[in-house]
Amino acid sequence: MDPDSVDSVDRVPHGSSDEPDVLDLSANINPRTPAGTRAVYGAAFEDARSYPNDGYPAYRDAAAGYVGCDPEAVVPTAGGLSAIRLAIGVTVAPGDRALVPYPSFGEYAREIELAGGRPEFVPYEELLERDPAGYAMAIVCTPNNPTGECPPPGDLRAFADRCAAAGTTLLADEAFLGFTDRESLAGREGVVVARSLTKLFGLPGLRAGFAVAEGNALDRLQRARPAWSLGGPAAAVGAHAMRDGGFVAETRRRLARERANLRAGLRDRGFDVTPSEAPFLLCDVGEPPAELLAALRRNGVVLRDATTFRGLDRHVRIAVRDREATDRLLSVLDEVR
Incomplete structure (x- = not known):
């Protein structure tokens, strides 16, 4: 910031x-909410009496199965917005430009501006046609909030490849992707995925989410992630929910x-x-x-x-x-x- x-x-x-x-x-x-959630939350009371395991092995394993990635690629966060802030914070420096879709989630531009960056707004239906070269980051929201639309999967993957070739980090906000049967971008080179559990699993006050990345991006996210970035009860409930296919x-x-x-x-x-x-x-x-x-x-x-x-x-x-x-x-x- x-x-x-x-x-x-x-x-x-x-x-x-x-x-x-x-x-x-x-x-x-x-x-x-998933069956048994209340019982898991209650049983996790004792977890709140001590600091959580900062490695979050059970949560990361459940998240990996949920989106289809390696558990080591999962970065636990207190909600999807925390994942977005973390990704932007380790990528966008003062003066950097970022491609931001509109109409879309207003927090993208806010977080870029808090980092000292400059959001360049592009109609969401035109974003994937833009040349990402020269931008520190490009952001996609799938499905897009507030329109609810998803881009064609092939077009999205092609844009991700162009971002990787240009050295531009692609932040994929998949907060609502779990409501669809579309494949996540998790695991693709140069992509940071942000996921939220609170919407799909009916638990907005839980504040549970995660980021997924590979390579240098993952290393930077892990280094910058706050210690105990997810509460013990949230980790327990989140793991339970993600396993309920x-x-x-x-x-x-x-x-x-x-x-x-x-x-x-x-x-x-x-x-x-x-x-x-x-x-x-x-x-x-x-x-x-x-x-x-x-x-x-x-x-x-x-x-x-x-x-x-x-x-x-x-x-x-x-x-x-x-x-x-x-x-x-x-x-x-x-x-x-």
Whole structure:
């Protein structure tokens, strides 16, 4: 982090509401957790009474099986955002340029600016066509947040190869990739993968994630990683969750079904909805959404104001939950429009 840059960098808005009596569709969290998670968390209380094993062998082994890499390539972090910060921190120096997609997760540009770097914004659908030479880093988000779209796998791999040839680190944010059956970029030369467990496994407060890298990038991540970078209970629960392949498969099937149902309901009401492989839908409501969002909140439903994403001015992002949540949202939309 560059001390001279901190004062000029603002915080980034996010979804999520802590209001107990609303239907919160602003944060993209699985409404279910793997069987046995509560028991594992409770049993891990004793782990919290001492420092965790800084090698995290069980967690790294589970993560390696989850994404398909060597356990030694896994760098445990307190959530996907910590992996992103670590990757940018060991790569981007003051004055360096980085390719950043938009609309996409706002923390990329913030972390680059905190490092003293200069984000160069590129429409996400054009990013893979850019020449990465001369950039310290390029960032891809698959599926992209907030659009939910994934690039063609061949195009993504070809871009990763061009980044490696140019000496440009490719940071692949795969926070939502577990909701799809697409292959991770973990293990490719020159790529740092950032993964989050909190969304797929319904545990946003757990703060568990990891990075995956090879070669010099891995060595730098390991050197810079804080000691005890993941709490003992988070490591225990994370390892348990990542080993539950049945839960992941069931989640993907349910998500595909419920996402299609929600998209159909929104389109029946005249909204333009972006195709998505993620647990959310980007919806063009035809005008700045402030009044609609306020009306929905008055009726107990909270959506994500997507105009806080660069390049969007009349969009909302809607989390895909279950049939009951979809029915309630559509009912309230019918009331307030």
